[in-house]
Amino acid sequence: MTSTNEMPISKTKSVKQNRLKILDPASLKTLIDQQAVALxxxxxxxxHAGEKIPGSILVPLSSFDPTKVPTRSGQPTVLYCRTGNRSAQAAQKLFASGVSEVTHLEGGLSAWVKMGYPTQVNKTAPISLMRQVQIAAGSLVVIGTVLGAFVSPWFLILSGFVGSGLVFAGISDTCALGMLIAKMPWNQRV
Structure with missing residues (x-):
């Protein structure tokens, strides 16, 4: 059970430097097998409803409240997401609330699955958020293009707007459309 890396977090306000510990999938698997982690x-x-690491507790980043993160006495709390980006953002929120040490899964659920470790899959869960964004964005581009060709060229602005949003999402790793779709009722099932 070892951390593979520690990354100092810049702009800390306390004297003690905040550290984001990074745990590899194999080390996390060991902790889970020993029932020695709050995941x-x-x-x-x-x-989370579609696929998750067994035993994990949901505390979504979109409504992340550091006081709602359950801790187990003497056990590390490990954050994870799909790739590690959102868990690093959640770690920043924990640091801002006064927590000085946070651990997250290196590579997220994607790395966990790549290693062949088990997940709980729910076949009746909504399709993935990424697919929903692709369907919505693609539909808006097609609608803007068709209306631009047959009704008024001004409708092409819609296609340009959606394309610009996708470029921004790719650069910033923040997708406004994805955040909006995540709040839809069918995506609130747990």
Missing amino acids: IDVREPAE
Whole structure:
């Protein structure tokens, strides 16, 4: 059970430097097998409902409240998401609340699955958030293009707007459309 890396977090306000510990999938698997970890999934409810690491507790980043992160005495709390980006953002919120040490899963659920470790899969869960975003964005582009060709060229602005949003999402790793879709009722099932 070892951390593979520690990353100092810049702009800390306390004298003690905050550290983001990174745990590899094999070390997390060992901790889970020993029942020696509190595992927190910071993805959205629909993602958690679709596939999760067994025993994980959902505390979505979109409504992340550091006081709602359960801790177990003497056990590390490990955050995870799909790739590690959102769990690092959740860690920042924990640091801002006064927690000085946070651990997250390196590579997230994707790395866990790649290693062949077990997940709980719910075949009746909503389709993935990424697929929903692709369907919505693609539909808006097609609608804007068709209306631009047959009704008024001004409708092409819709296609350009959606394309610009996708470029921004790719650069910033923040998708406004994804955050909006995540709040839809069908994605709130747990």
